[in-house]
Amino acid sequence: MRCRKCSNRAVLGLPRHNTAYCGPCLTEFVRTQVQKAIKAQTMFSPEDRILVAVSGGKDSLTLWEILLKLGYNVDALYVDLGIPGYSERSHEKVERFAHDVAEACGSKLIIQTVEEDAGAGNGVKELANLIKRPTCSACGTIKRYQFNRVAYQNNYDVMATGHNLDDEAARLLGNVLNWQDEYLQKQSPTLPASVEGFSKKVKPLYRMTEREIAAYAVVNRIDYLVEECPNAKGAKMLVYKDVLNRLEAESPGTKHRFYWGFLDKQKKSAESTKHTMTDIDQSTLLPCETCSQPTTAGTCSFCRMMARAKTAAR
Numbered sequence: 210m211r212c213r214k215c216s217n218r219a220v221l222g223l224p225r226h227n228t229a230y231c232g233p234c235l236t237e238f239v240r241t242q243v244q245k246a247i248k249a250q251t252m253f254s255p256e257d258r259i260l261v262a263v264s265g266g267k268d269s270l271t272l273w274e275i276l277l278k279l280g281y282n283v284d285a286l287y288v289d290l291g292i293p294g295y296s297e298r299s300h301e302k303v304e305r306f307a308h309d310v311a312e313a314c315g316s317k318l319i320i321q322t323v324e325e326d327a328g329a330g331n332g333v334k335e336l337a338n339l340i341k342r343p344t345c346s347a348c349g350t351i352k353r354y355q356f357n358r359v360a361y362q363n364n365y366d367v368m369a370t371g372h373n374l375d376d377e378a379a380r381l382l383g384n385v386l387n388w389q390d391e392y393l394q395k396q397s398p399t400l401p402a403s404v405e406g407f408s409k410k411v412k413p414l415y416r417m418t419e420r421e422i423a424a425y426a427v428v429n430r431i432d433y434l435v436e437e438c439p440n441a442k443g444a445k446m447l448v449y450k451d452v453l454n455r456l457e458a459e460s461p462g463t464k465h466r467f468y469w470g471f472l473d474k475q476k477k478s479a480e481s482t483k484h485t486m487t488d489i490d491q492s493t494l495l496p497c498e499t500c501s502q503p504t505t506a507g508t509c510s511f512c513r514m515m516a517r518a519k520t521a522a523r
């Protein structure tokens with residue numbers, strides 16, 4: 210297999226684009242796609258300060274690397290959830306990337322640990338057991354909360370995550386299968402900043418598949434943690450991804466058509482009703498009575514979860 214651009218030996222075939230690339234051409238392709246995503250969804254400009262949430266996995270570290278290579282002003286946040294073994298290994302990958310790659314570009318790494326939060330005890334699993342919730346959902350609440358809080362306190366303009374096309378298509382499939390209208394309304398590569406306390410949220414990798422990002426990471430020697438979080442085993446998202454991968458193998462471009470078709474419809478419906486996501490957020494969000502982070506309820510989901518854990522621990 211030869212690269213369609215320069216005829217060198219190809220490292221990756223891209224059936225959905227009916228093409229193949231060598232290492233350097235793949236790198237150029239991926240960076241161009243990310244830049245296109247940033248422009249098309251008006252995510253941020255070179256003047257903005259960006260905070261990337263990193264987990265030590267390929268997507269978030271690749272996103273950090275690409276934004277640095279594209280010359281953006283970006284720092285990273287890692288939340289240590291105290292998952293035995295896994296957290297140490299992911300923490301180490303993140304620290305190493307910061308030291309070997311990011312620091313030379315003037316980019317810094319911010320670290321938050323669950324243990325530092327009052328009431329969280331010994332990691333997310335114990336917390337989830339206490340309040341009888343699936344670990345992944347407790348973990349999601351903590352990560353979202355810390356991400357919002359750190360972005361706000363440090364005046365970041367934009368919060369970026371490494372969600373890719375596979376993640377977004379799987380999430381869309383789940384939302385459609387269960388007809389979760391409220392989630393469908395808020396599923397977007399760009400969520401505008403809302404009332405004081407919420408920065409804008411973006412997903413610059415939404416045009417890239419997991420496979421393309423993994424190939425980019427290997428070609429560019431990004432040392433990431435390959436293992437999945439042990440708590441994610443059996444999660445619904447993995448089933449949806451598997452189903453979509455089977456459809457993709459039969460008919461290349463399925464994920465792409467599914468997710469981009471959705472974005473297209475969403476845009477048209479927003480234009481016809483002149484109803485934007487900012488309207489929704491600003492009408493419903495108020496400061497949490499406990500921590501003053503914005504929330505749709507009186508007390509935010511993080512504070513409610515922590516209060517439940519405290520009561521259960523007594």
Ligand SMILES: [Zn+2]
Nearest residue numbers: 212215231234
């Ligand atoms: Zn090439």
Ligand SMILES: [Zn+2]
Nearest residue numbers: 497500509512
């Ligand atoms: Zn709160």
